[in-house]
Amino acid sequence: MLRRALRLRLGPCLSGRGLGTYRRGSTLDWDGKVSEIKKKIQSIFPGGAWNPLYDTSHLPPERSDVVIVGGGVLGLSVAYWLKRLEKQQGAIRVLVVERDHTYARASTVLSVGGIRQQFSLPQNVQLSLFSAEFLRNINEYLAVVDDPPLDLQFNPSGYLLLASEEGAAIMERNVKMQRQEGAKVCLMSPEQLQKKFPWINTEGVALASYGLENEGWFDPWCLLQGLRRKLQSMGVLFCQGEVTRFISSSSHMETASGEQLTLKRIHEVHVKMDHSQEFQPVECAIVVNAAGAWSGQIAELAGVGNGPPGTMQGTKLPVEPRKRYVYLWHCPQGPGLEAPLVADPSGAYFRREGLGNNYVGSCSPTEEEEPDPGNLEVDYDFFQEKVWPRLAQRVPAFETLKVRSAWAGYYDYNTFDQNGVVGPHPLVVNMYFATGFSGHGLQQAPAVGRAVAEMVLEGHFQTINLSPFLFSRFYFGEKAQEHCIL
Amino acid sequence: MAAPRASLRLVAPVWNRGTSGIRGLSKAVDPEGSQKKGRTLLQFLTDHFYDVEAVREYLLRKQVLKVQKKNRSFTYIKERYGPYVAGAYFVLKQGGAVKFRDREWMRANEQGLSSLEFRKLQEVPVEAVDASGCAINYQGLDNLLALKELQSLSLRRCPHVDDWCLGRLYQLADSLQELSLAGCPRISERGLACLHHLQNLRRLDISDLPAVSNPGLTQILVEEMLPHCEVLGADWAQGLKVGPEEQSRDAASSPIPAWPSAPPHQARSLPGCAERPTAHPSGSVGLTQLGGSGWGEGRRA
Numbered sequence: 001m002l003r004r005a006l007r008l009r010l011g012p013c014l015s016g017r018g019l020g021t022y023r024r025g026s027t028l029d030w031d032g033k034v035s036e037i038k039k040k041i042q043s044i045f046p047g048g049a050w051n052p053l054y055d056t057s058h059l060p061p062e063r064s065d066v067v068i069v070g071g072g073v074l075g076l077s078v079a080y081w082l083k084r085l086e087k088q089q090g091a092i093r094v095l096v097v098e099r100d101h102t103y104a105r106a107s108t109v110l111s112v113g114g115i116r117q118q119f120s121l122p123q124n125v126q127l128s129l130f131s132a133e134f135l136r137n138i139n140e141y142l143a144v145v146d147d148p149p150l151d152l153q154f155n156p157s158g159y160l161l162l163a164s165e166e167g168a169a170i171m172e173r174n175v176k177m178q179r180q181e182g183a184k185v186c187l188m189s190p191e192q193l194q195k196k197f198p199w200i201n202t203e204g205v206a207l208a209s210y211g212l213e214n215e216g217w218f219d220p221w222c223l224l225q226g227l228r229r230k231l232q233s234m235g236v237l238f239c240q241g242e243v244t245r246f247i248s249s250s251s252h253m254e255t256a257s258g259e260q261l262t263l264k265r266i267h268e269v270h271v272k273m274d275h276s277q278e279f280q281p282v283e284c285a286i287v288v289n290a291a292g293a294w295s296g297q298i299a300e301l302a303g304v305g306n307g308p309p310g311t312m313q314g315t316k317l318p319v320e321p322r323k324r325y326v327y328l329w330h331c332p333q334g335p336g337l338e339a340p341l342v343a344d345p346s347g348a349y350f351r352r353e354g355l356g357n358n359y360v361g362s363c364s365p366t367e368e369e370e371p372d373p374g375n376l377e378v379d380y381d382f383f384q385e386k387v388w389p390r391l392a393q394r395v396p397a398f399e400t401l402k403v404r405s406a407w408a409g410y411y412d413y414n415t416f417d418q419n420g421v422v423g424p425h426p427l428v429v430n431m432y433f434a435t436g437f438s439g440h441g442l443q444q445a446p447a448v449g450r451a452v453a454e455m456v457l458e459g460h461f462q463t464i465n466l467s468p469f470l471f472s473r474f475y476f477g478e479k480a481q482e483h484c485i486l
Numbered sequence: 487m488a489a490p491r492a493s494l495r496l497v498a499p500v501w502n503r504g505t506s507g508i509r510g511l512s513k514a515v516d517p518e519g520s521q522k523k524g525r526t527l528l529q530f531l532t533d534h535f536y537d538v539e540a541v542r543e544y545l546l547r548k549q550v551l552k553v554q555k556k557n558r559s560f561t562y563i564k565e566r567y568g569p570y571v572a573g574a575y576f577v578l579k580q581g582g583a584v585k586f587r588d589r590e591w592m593r594a595n596e597q598g599l600s601s602l603e604f605r606k607l608q609e610v611p612v613e614a615v616d617a618s619g620c621a622i623n624y625q626g627l628d629n630l631l632a633l634k635e636l637q638s639l640s641l642r643r644c645p646h647v648d649d650w651c652l653g654r655l656y657q658l659a660d661s662l663q664e665l666s667l668a669g670c671p672r673i674s675e676r677g678l679a680c681l682h683h684l685q686n687l688r689r690l691d692i693s694d695l696p697a698v699s700n701p702g703l704t705q706i707l708v709e710e711m712l713p714h715c716e717v718l719g720a721d722w723a724q725g726l727k728v729g730p731e732e733q734s735r736d737a738a739s740s741p742i743p744a745w746p747s748a749p750p751h752q753a754r755s756l757p758g759c760a761e762r763p764t765a766h767p768s769g770s771v772g773l774t775q776l777g778g779s780g781w782g783e784g785r786r787a
Contacts, residue, residue, distance in 0.1 A: 153676065
């Protein structure tokens, strides 16, 4: 009864959209009404080109404080932390531009979804630990009133990295550093390994490191949807389109040593709408480049790297798409429920998928046999020739496996040092990067988003010091090399 | 207009529990007429008014904070009396029961806990913990993981114990022999996979886990993973067509009564625990009754 009364009371007020209230999902009715009125006007003034109620609701807003290019998990995470760390609610207007809302080619959803702390750089371990904490409390961070809690499908099974004779010393050093950073990793001898996982052939293995806590794999789609849902409730704007152009102003400066520099500032981002020539210029103060595998192109659009080589202006963003295959196979005699994600010294890796003796895994190709990243077609011969022999050598039960399916996805591969690029560009002063993570971007996204948001809002890193990941390292040639890349 | 509202009513079985408390998760949903009406009204207001949404968000956050507050570690007690007493104090405070070695089961009573008792128990390791229905979460588990000689752990119907928590139990691998996870709403087969660290486990209860998608298959895989362990999950086998020899085994295992009565010495020391009102594990009535016998006897001993 009360409800009916309320509906009657609130009905007219809502259709007028007054009182500063809003309602998710009511735009459909509104659109219908607008088109009705349009039809009426058409019947009154037939044949006229005049269109008084031109509907622009599908276009992005004309101005926004921050434009995030790329609506993958990294871009969404930056948006989340910007909104969360803003000083006053609604202080920052954030627009996320994503080319494809189905995420058909996005690296986020095509990844294997692993999270680990076994890296060779302390920054990567810290990023991963922070992200593990985020994912653990995901229903506190991404809680939305009246929406069901997220089920991240986290498998806490750990990573098992194997090292050969040559890699053992490096592994020991890495594990020592990981433990200092707070990761729970243990070292295992081949005998212990044999005892714990009898299905592994320990031939050629000198040492193994096994992650005990906070390592495993989860459902990337769930994280992505959770972030989208939360961002919508926080008032972040989404738009399906492509960034085609940056309008920027430049000013010439001279350094103390007499070197000429051109500082650029982006003022407008042109967002081309999907399947149309229509575009909308969006005035903005800050652009975040989180376009993943395509962030190199976005950086080029903004004029990064179009100077003479060897100078700061000529330093390109060394991020390019690299195609990586993932195969899913069935093996009835394969490892059981206890199987972690196993990474062989040869680069092959696999993990269990579900309960039905299915496994997911692959191997990164060498630099010479890198496939053409133009399409996402799967090369099954690669499995036969490169992946399977290595897998069968490590786990003899995989002699009899049967490939069920396969897919391919892109790494936002940093050719310089296989590590992320975070923070502002030194010359295009209002472009910030969150890209180049070469396959571990998904698991570090929550922490990287926070780092970028801190850089934007405070001007420096607060939680985790990511200064080794700044863009300027490409110019100075300081590599922050990550050795543990799968 | 009616359709979206109907779907709204269907979603959010958990966040909508309102102020029913942290134990709300473990209870079954009881669609009471009046409650439902209030909920839809609240949802309606939330959808239309920003302020209502903000208030509800605040309440939601407060609820989470309450659980976190309950799970803080008692650093002072840990420094002064050691990990055993700190762990025991934590469990008793949460409304669970503790058994020190060669002592009776203890349960908190209305009078509270005396520091005199603690000093006596400083060096005595904790052997068994019954944290049924407690609001222990990932942080709170720290207190239990410090009990290095814990042999029996019961986490029945703990609403905040999830797969991440199970990933930490490897720290008790040397001592833990019995583990009960029955009725935990957030535990799935993914978390159960990490129990392979617990090679000394002799008895594992994984019955009645609503988040496990294939209970029968999961039980078989867990049995394979832990060959020396007796895995209880009998409820699920009832719906399955099992072979004759398996059927007889189920029949043999099903009459085994509830969890605490399994080891004989514990069964003797837990007179009221089996008949404990299960729906309200920390209900005041049960607490005073049991506290009078449990804690008091421990003191006399």
